[in-house]
Amino acid sequence: MSALFRLRKTRRRLVSDSKGFSSIVGAIFAVLVMISLISTVFVWSLSQNTLYNNTATQTRQADLDRSNEKTVVLNTTYTPYNNSNVNVYAQIQNIGSSSIQFITVWLYVSNSTPWTNYNFSSLANASVQGGSIFTLNVNLTATGVNPNSTYSISSWLITARGNTVALQQKIFSSTVIISSQVTQGIGSIAMDFKQFNHYDFTSNPANGTTLPSPTKSFSLSSSNYSILALLLTNYDSSGEAINLTGSSYIWAITAQASTLKGNSWSILKVANGKIITAPPFSSQLLPYKQPTWVYFGPTQPSWLKDNVVPVNILLFGNIGSDDFGQNIPFVALNVLT
Secondary structure (H helix, E strand, O other): OHHHHHHHHHHHHHHHOHHHHHHHHHHHHHHHHHHHHHHHHHHHHHHHHHHHHHHHHHHHHHHHHHHOOOEEEEEEEEEEEOOOEEEEEEEEEEOOOOOEEEEEEEEEEOOOOOOOOEEEEEOOOOEEOOOOEEEEEEEEEOOOOOOOOOEEEEEEEEEOOOOEEEOOOEEEOOOHHHHOOOOOOOOOEEEOHHHOEEEEEOOOOOOOOEOOOOEOOOEEEOOOEEEEEEEEEEOOOOOOOEEEEOOOEEEEEEEEOOEEEEEEEEEEEEEOOEEEOOOOOOEEEEOEOOOEEEEEEEEOOHHHOOEEEEEEEEEEEEEOOEEEEEEEEEEEEEEEO
């Protein structure tokens, strides 16, 4: 009873003593404030740590993605024209596993005034998947493209992840380097033999069919319908564009049973990677010194099977109001069964 009595007495004293009660309430409030502050600081520290970890993870992933971009430059061609312009043609293969987006191409000409011999162009729809080939074909203006002097041209691509892909550098000493590709004894149109491609179909493709991946080879199957693709450049001394008409075609012959037989591929219109057969082919322009893809076919070369055959590329059209005709006879095809 004495203990209970003392407890009640103590409670009455605390209740009646306002100063003592206030001290207890203040202490409790101070403890709550400290807990709130500590909790706030702890939560803020956790959020900052989370932000740091997320940023570090994103940075590591970006570095990994950047390091995974792997390319090989298959071919680079620079075609100076009009003393201040350069056509840049290149093929870049993505040999990595992730896709690559090219956003900018830069050009540099070595012999002109500093900072006036650089130029660049933004690229649209320039993405290439792993294993695929990206074809670059742009015209850029750069001072210093002087046919009477010696200079070098170099260029490079910038990817969306910040990598730089250097294209091959070429040195020019005069326009003789270009003119020697097609003298007047050969013709006005040059063919890039390293870029000879063909597209194969198991049946005759219809209008609007999308071209498959090309095959870079001079061998093709006689059972497939093939479309032949040539990279042609107009070097005519007039400097004018050449307009090819529907009279242009590719012809190949072979001797079978003492009789000459052959197959031909008519010139074909291809737009945005699709075969266009309606309306019928009318014309294709070859701008001066600009590499241009020209397509022929589709044809099933059944007469040529099991033979290596000579090929004639017959190009007909006009330059301005004048007729133009040229035959490129320096190709051979291996037609397999």
